[in-house]
Amino acid sequence: MYTLTELSSQYGRLSRNLYRRMRVIRAEAAREEDPSEAYLLRRQADMLREMWRETRDTSQLLAHYYDGVPRCGGDDESPAQES
Numbered sequence: 906m907y908t909l910t911e912l913s914s915q916y917g918r919l920s921r922n923l924y925r926r927m928r929v930i931r932a933e934a935a936r937e938e939d940p941s942e943a944y945l946l947r948r949q950a951d952m953l954r955e956m957w958r959e960t961r962d963t964s965q966l967l968a969h970y971y972d973g974v975p976r977c978g979g980d981d982e983s984p985a986q987e988s
Contacts, residue, residue, distance in 0.1 A: 909967045916964035920957055927953040 907915070927950050934946035 909970050913964050913967035916960050916967060920960040920964055923953050923957040923960060927957055 930946050930950040930953065934943045934950060937943035937946060
């Protein structure tokens with residue numbers, strides 16, 4: 906079983922790999938002389954961009970999952986005391 910921090914790290918690595926691959930494919934598409942091949946490469950890059958966004962967002966969600974959540978037994982939800 907992985908912790909949320911470990912999962913966040915794994916998603917972060919995957920996100921960075923997807924981003925690098927997307928950039929390589931975009932560069933290949935820009936250099937491609939055959940319009941149909943360039944189109945296919947751009948479509949592939951578009952799919953990777955969506956996957957990159959989702960993994961990046963998931964990484965951030967996991968990294969900050971408990972931020973701002975009151976701890977059990979904490980005074981975060983105590984009503985203000987009147988003077």
